Ligand SMILES: [Fe+2]
């Protein structure tokens with residue numbers, strides 16, 4: 001068998017996704033994600049097989065950054081270089097989690113009764129998250145820092161553990177709550193970065209924003225697909241699943257327009273937010 005970075009060449013998508021998920025070296029994680037994607041779209045991989053390795057549970061991570069409770073991560077102001085580095089570091093950390101979140105959907109739900117295009121969608125997401133992580137890591141380096149230099153919070157993986165049993169719940173929480181939140185907050189971050197003259201970081205965030213709209217749309221499309229199959233009302237089912245599987249806060253204001261463009265209309269989320277009527 002030919003070897004790449006000491007790893008067996010995968011023969012199934014689940015095996016390829018698990019290899020990327022397990023990688024603790026982050027260059028290797030990105031490379032393996034890219035390889036999984038190339039092989040999948042090149043139709044060189046089956047979907048899953050009996051010889052696939054076991055799911056590692058948690059994704060592979062380097063020894064840094066140190067993971068801390070979300071409350072102890074410092075507030076960030078874009079007015080100082082230090083503040084901008086902290087902001088970009090926090091965003092890079094989110095993107096790294098997003099790579100693993102997409103890979104986990106593919107690996108965990110490979111045996112699910114869904115069309116192949118479901119996996120095309122999530123591998124495209126994994127590839128774009130890997131691109132976002134690399135763009136932000138390089139930006140940190142150009143500012144004299146690097147990913148791992150600051151502590152980061154450990155809240156995101158909880159969503160994975162709480163929705164591991166059910167694809168509908170996973171889609172409700174990961175793309176439709178967590179990624180949709182990115183659509184709400186990114187435009188004002190872009191504006192703040194432009195106001196302090198950091199065009200390079202603003203450009204990266206514009207790329208991320210454009211791609212994230214697609215990710216929410218992919219989530220909404222497959223969530224609606226599952227609901228149609230079960231003859232459920234998607235907005236109602238969404239609220240039910242979120243109440244059962246998501247412990248975080250759902251905060252207004254919402255970017256209703258971007259959310260609607262991605263197929264997530266206010267009937268899905270308005271009633272879940274304490275501050276909206
Ligand atoms: Fe992303």
Ligand SMILES: [Fe+2]
Pocket residue numbers: 098125129179211212215
């Ligand atoms: Fe995303």
